[in-house]
Amino acid sequence: MTQTETYDLQNQRMAASSGNGKIFGRFDPIHIALAVISVIFLILSIVFIILFATKHDTSTGFLATGFSDSKSGDVSSELKGLLNKKYTVNSFALDVQNKAVSAVFSLRDDVSTKDVQSVLSGSKLVTQLETTYGDKATAVCRQQPAASIISTSLAPATSAPTNAPPVTGKYCNNNAITRDIVIVVDMNDLPKNDHTEKMNSLAAIRDSLTKGITFPDAKVFLKAVVAGDVIDVSTKWISDSATLTADFNKLLAINNFNNQSSLIIADVFTKSFTTLKTGRQFVPGALFIVTDKQPSSDSKVAVNPRDSGIYIGFTGVRKSYIDQYSTWSDSIVTAESWTDLGKQDPFGTLVCSFYKLPAAPKAEAFFNYPLGELDAADTPKCQVLDIIIAFDISESLSRIILPKYVAFAKRLVAQYKYKANDFTRVGVLTFNDQVTEKLTLVNGNNLDAVNAAIDSVQYVGGLTDVTKALKTAQQLFQTESDASRSKVLIVLSDAVPTVDTYTDEIQAGKQLSAMGVATFFIGYNHYSDDVKKELGQVTNPNYVFGDMSDASFNGVTTQILTTYPCPKPKCVTAYYAIEISEATDDDVVDNLKDILLISSQAKTLQTGTESYQLITYNDIGNTQINPKGDASFDAFQKYVQALIDNPNQVAALRRGYTRLDKAIDDVTAELKNQATKNSRFSGNIIFMGQANDAVLNPNVPEAQKIVLLQASAASLKAQTAGLIFVVDDSRNTADFGDDLWTSVTTKNRIVQKADDVVAALKGTDYFQTWKALSCSLPARTTCYDTPLDVAVIIDLQKKDDYVFLNYITSLLSQFSSQDDTHISMLAYGARKTSVLSSLSAHSSAEVQNFAVVYTDWSNGTYFMTTTTEAPTTTQKPKNIFTNDLYQVDQGMMNGYVYKNVQKKKSSFANFLLGKYPPHSFDFPPIRMDLSASSERREP
The missing domain is CATH 3.40.50.410 (von Willebrand factor, type A domain)
Known part of the structure; x- marks a missing residue:
């Protein structure tokens, strides 16, 4: 196959997959190759942007790619300058490798991709510049289907x-x-x-x-x-x-x-x-x-x-x-x-x-929400829906009937929530024997625009082609929607074909159903039994309503909610950790009263998806988290008040000296448990107690106590994005040793115990960051049941590069390398290109076997024992970059997302291991999904 034929074939394949919800689905193969080349750069930069977003829930992240002959510093200055003219740039990172530009950045407030593309198109240094919304590069959690009861413990x-x-x-x-x-x-x-x-x-x-x-x-x-x-x-x-x-x-x-x-x-x-x-x-x-x-x-x-x-x-x-x-x-x-x-x-x-099931948690150390509390159906208003309404304007209707359809449609769409493209969007079609798009889904993202489009619908007459309307809606869902959004088609018509046939409608309905569209038919008076029978084959019979009565209106609304449940999880938790030991005896009740006041203030800043937990800690093995079962604000306040009123109950919780490092480990385990049960979990914590070195581990010197505290705190920071606050109750340093709270969190988040603790906390960012915590925060663990294919392509110039081994082990720890996440690793450079781990590795143990294969690969024994060609490698081709390239054609990334990815032989590892060595960024690690989910369709 010639170079031109290869390039054309790649373009055809990518064109066929555009708009299907995959990462980079609309990019040409050049940009896909660029994205793969810069994968580690994107990992580090996207981590940075996501961490920033945990503090600014109105930030928007973007990915931009293109080509440039200029230096990365010049390109960075130009693009950042263009953005700063119009937006507030929260974070920005850019790299240029082999003329390939990759930039990730976040902008304050809700900003559209189209606007950012327009701004960056003014670049004089970057050509073929493409911008995509950052969430598309990291968020692959699929929409949960109907009747789903999500496991919170599997x-x-x-x-x-x-x-x-x-x-x-x-x-x-x-x-x-x-x-x-x-x-x-x-x-x-x-x-x-x-x-x-x-x-x-x-x-x-x-x-x-x-x-x-x-x-x-x-x-x-x-x-x-x-x-x-x-x-x-x-x-x-x-x-x-x-x-x-x-x-x-x-x-x-x-x-x-x-x-x-x-x-x-x-x-x-x-x-x-x-x-x-x-x-x-x-x-x-x-x-x-x-x-x-x-x-x-x-x-x-x-x-x-x-x-x-x-x-x-x-x-x-x-x-x-x-x-x-x-x-x-x-x-x-x-x-x-x-x-x-x-x-x-x-x-x-x-x-x-x-x-x-995971290992059983420690007895009485964890609480569990009821499943219904985590994902309970609420109202249709919080749905992330793409709704297309198709109005029949043919002779089947009349000038009297159509206004009734208009009123029905406006009543229906008024139920839903609109906020840019975050929630419901509505598109509007009219049809007779032709179909007209009155409003696109992209523009139907606010109720005023939707109502205006519906009001513009007028009776025309003509023949009826329902099939054409169904097929047009299918095309619009493919081009204007994506897999993260639930899809609904409302057809306001008598649905009796005069151009097409019921057989045509049934076939079109099956195609809509196959892509996850719930298609509703609503008549103006009633459907005959024969029509109901036919429409029941076009769509789910439960989606067929004969008239515009209240019963039909409520039926449509209920069926949409049943098909696409609206979860309202309890996913934000405020933790209050109080030391109850001999040293803090005199202050326990006062601290508990302060906790009631702090939580009461916090309650006013959240939206009803939050919960509250009291942690009591002291000696090893005595950390307890309450109340269990019901963690609502009322149950929490009742539990804390009961402790205040009952000295005997406080005494039962008391132990001697404090092991703060072990208590932090217990808290971290609890937060990890909650994050495992709910991928949208987020939380913060206030410690109220002492951290003098004399009341920690008495058997080690202060330097070792600091090391122990820092190690424990590092894990907790990873679970809270660093949102750790302290009301410091430490004793005087002359008698009890140094105050070590600065080993747990930053100085600006430590306040001294005072008469008005709420006022003291207002001097920190505690209440601001608590208010910003929400269910929309990026997940710190992989999504439930998320199919994810990850490609790791490593250029190794040394046969014994154990820096790679350590680095890749650290990288893999960021993923759930289990049955739904498949990691394929390929090594090249010093020896023949070979697969270290393939997509058939279905467990963490199988994935970790890459280390054994790598050893064989590096010392040459791999090639003495293996006679089969590596499945992901083809001959060295001519291509669109240079002749010194390998082409990864089959096997890697399942042959779907990154089919025909070209890879540069030499510079990738230098960039990967040299410019960004392990742990070169000082921020807590988070788990994230970096690739589009694998799909089982030929590209």
Whole structure:
């Protein structure tokens, strides 16, 4: 393939993927390559910007890329100067490598990408400059689908699963598991097999599976191995229990099976992978195979879905047979008979083997919110919705009916919250035999603009082409919306086609449904039974309303809220840590009273998503966090007041000297626990106590006490973004030793105990930063159930570069390298380009094996024991940069997001390890998602 053909193909592939919600989805391959080249620069800079955003929730982050022949200092000065003319620049970082410019920056207040692009287009030093909104570069948390009950205590599995307990509700302790799951059942019999027993077992498995799956979070597709072929049983992805039962019954009715002694696993993989590619964007996939046969001895597997991040599980009869699939699987469940397998409910184990419960917290050291309190449906007003309203203006209606539709639409949109592009946006279409866009989603981000567009709708007449309206809406969702937003289409029409047909409408409706659009039809009087029947195939029958009555209005609103629940989590917590020891006896009650006053002031600054916790600490193992269960303001105040009123209860909490470092460790563990349960968790803390060295660990010198305190405080800072405050109750240094609170937090956040502590705290930034804490803060951990592919491409000039080993280990600790996050590492430079870790690594242990592979790679033994070419490497091509490049073409990043990425051979490691060595920035580490989620569609 010529250089021009390669470049054209890249452009075609990227054009096909534009607008699909992926990071850099609209960039050309040049900019994608630039982004990969500067990945570490972006990591450090985006971390900086996100940390700043924790203090300024009205800041907006951006990424800009382009080309320049100038020095980085000159480019930085020019771009920053352009921005400063119009905006308040909070933070700015820029780098130029091989003429490739990468800049990340944050601007105060809500600023649109379009405006920033316009400002930066005035650059005289940078060409082909592209600007994208910073959240697109870091936020990959997908919108939770309907009926989702988010697990607040589950983590990805790292070990072999155990058998599932009997199903008492939904699988996984009623926690929703969001997956696209292909299930392949081997219907062929072994010779001498009891077919009736097998069918009875599969029927029992069907019943358990139907009860256990959480729809529509999970979607299922059934296949069967019949005779010599793998066939589809399902005709579409299953999203409800009734369809799963019906499809499973079709599977059980198959009677053209034959006797086989083995399973051709290559055929199962190839045909299943094709189906998995049709699944939902940004949703991880799983493949489960049910069989009672060993793999065919001549089955050569050319396509293994696991290599692309698909989770694979096998279940069936006879352990000696099923264990032979271990090479290709992540988990295996077996039984010695079909009857035993049916009783065992294997899918209860397979579906939940993605996750395991974390280690049990220390007794009485943690509280737990009820799930309903974390994610409770509230009102439709907080929805992040993209709504397109399509008005029928054809002869099907009249000049009398259309104003009624206008009034209905205005009443509907008035329910929702609008704030730039943060919340609901509304687009407006009109249609007869043609379609006109009256308002784009991008511009429909305030209620005045939406109402004006609706008011502009007028009756025209003409024929009715509903299909064209549906297809136009689909195109607009693709180009104007993204995967982070829920999508709703409201069609105000009698929906009777005069140009198209119901068959056309049904096909268009399926395409909308496939991309996650909830399509509603609203008639002006009523729909006949025949029309209802047809529209019930175009969309969910529950989305069809015959008139504009109050019942229909409430029905539409309720269905939208049911389909896209509106969470209002308790995700902001104020912690008040009070020392109760012999040294602080006289001040405990006064400190508790101060806590009541401080929390009362804090209550006025939050929005109802906050909670309050009292931490009592002293000696080792006596840190307690209360109240448990209900952490509301009222419950908190009641608990603190009870301590004030009951000296005996205070005495029961008292211990001798204080181990502040250990208490801080306990607090950090609690905050980590909360962050694990809720990715939107944020909090701050006030300590009220002493930090004299004489009342800490008595067995070590002061220098070591400082080291212990600093180490503990560093972890706590990472969980609070440094929001640690102190009401200092330390004793005089002459008698009790130095005051070490400055080892825990900064001087400007330490106040001395006084008669009016609230006034003293107002002299710090405590109340300002508390007010800024919200559910919109960047997550400090990976999102729940987020599919994430991370590419790490390292240029190594030395065969024994252990700086790399230490650095990459530190880098990996920022990610949840488990079943939903796949990290592919590739090394090149000193030796042949090779894969150190692939996307098929589904656990932290597998990912960490890169260190062993690296050692083999660096000393040359890797090439003596490995005969297969590295899957991510092709020949050295000619390309758009220089001839001295390697092209990473397949395998890396699943061949989807970063397909055909070109990589410079020499300078990357120098930049990575030289300019930004490990720990070169003094700010707390946070966990973050840096790549778009993997999707299973061919680019």
